[in-house]
Amino acid sequence: MMELALRILIFGAVVGGIWGLVASGFSLIFGVSRVLNFAHGAAFVCSAYFAILLVQLGNHVAVAITAGLLVSCLLGVAVYALTRPIRHNEVMVVIVTLALALLIQQVLLLSFGDRGLSLTPLIGGLQRIGGVKVTNIRLASLAFAALTMVALEHFINKTRFGKTILATSQDSEAAMLIGVDVEMVYLVTIVLSSLLAGMAGILYAQIFAVTPETSLKALIYAFAIVILGGLGSVRGSMISAFIVGYILVATITFLGARWSEFVMLLAIIAILVVRPTGLFGVEE
């Protein structure tokens, strides 16, 4: 019993860290440019698949990972370019990014098939924590995810460019008036958040296996996390990611993986009924 509790505690944190990276990126784009980026999960799988492809072709894992991250950044640029002419039209932004996500999913399905693929872990070995075996890569990915989120928080709140981003998210017209290049800010935040999703994809592929379907799964978890954390609140996303991670691991342990989407939906509905602005959300 103790061992099971410890297992859920550790694995939930690992999973929460990964989905936290995805969700904070999703929340960041939304908070700054009000773009609901349904192609966010695509950045997650694209980086993983590109890295796996390069490893299969005989490249070193580190090279493959760097290239994979670059691909997720490029996808961010593509999303920026596609949504720029229709940003004022919320309906079309959702439709176009969703179509892009499914397009990418189909391309991956045709090129790699639908069976799960994994990336060789960057570090091997395992640790025993109170009788539970945990691979080093899981611990490393938790540490990496936590550090990245702390760095992101610092970047947004403490650096000059981060404050420019904050200003744009609060009032883009006022930001423009004091000389902020708003388009530049939009581009940087979309690339940055796609990079966060790409990092999560790389971590995920080293621990679990990715399939083209993972893109939609990543998106659902990101939704659940941002709704729990409050739409547009990056800090809320980071904290609620761990809550969702624990819910997920507990669901999969006790009910089975098929139930995970079900439980996510119930969680979202419960939050919307009880506290629609999320745990850390701000009133619009």
Added chain:
Amino acid sequence: MRSYAFAAVFTVFASLLPLVVPEAYLYVIGLAYIFAVIVISWDLMVGYTGQVNLGHTTFVGLGAYVAAILQVPPRIGMHFDVSPFVAILVAGIAAATVGFAIGIITLRLRGYYFALVTAILPLVFMQTVYIWRDVFGGEEGFSIGLENAIATTVVGRYYVALFLLVASLLAILAIVNSRVGLRFKAVRDSEELAESLGIDTTKYKVLAFVISSFFAGISGATIVHYRVTVSPELYDVPLMLLVILSAVIGGIGTVFGPLFGGIVVYLAKNWWLRDLIAALGLPVNDEIVLYTILIAAGILMPRGAYAAFSERLKLYKLRR
């Protein structure tokens, strides 16, 4: 009035079609009519109240499975007999009820919650088919038996599909042209303004969603009685994207645009698109082509093909 005349011309044309078109084609055209009902009911929610519904197929699938279970009650350990028309009506009411519950929770919040929650719905309902495999039949679905088909001949089914389309079209036209329809549009154009005029925006958004879900439910149920089988692809995301593509190409918020968009896109997908791709030797599948078209259409002609074309034509005339 012009739109009713348009509907009359369409009805006359479509009811004469069986005289010239062979049965194999009629079967697909009938399905295209039912698909068009799904598209115009989606458009009622998205085009008229401006709320992005990404889970319309939830209600199509829900209607389909409710009707199918009603025709094969032993699957849930019961025994009774209902006529197809009762089953279709019950399926519509079931879909509308679920739509009401989800609408009450998500539509009272302003902004993006509705889009996020509806995006998840089809995936969740998909899983029910696999979790309760004995009841819903897993990925293969199940047959409801030929004796429960909506009509014995293909021509008969075609006319039932046409009847569904015309009846739904007239009902939706009546709604959008009424005072209620005006309020839907007020909500779409500015929620603040609508509220300041005393319109209960939540009430009208939920109302539109319930009506739209009802039509999705009866369409799903009719598909089941038309094809005599039910399967989880009626819930699935590709069908959702096909609905969105049809409405975007036809022009969101115009009723007739989505109607013809739906018929054209459905026939294209099920008739010649795959052959065309094979003939051109492209290394892609039909879904990639459709999604690419959707991205291009969304960016280049967000108001639909007809509007984009007539605007270009006007510009061209002005320049001369």
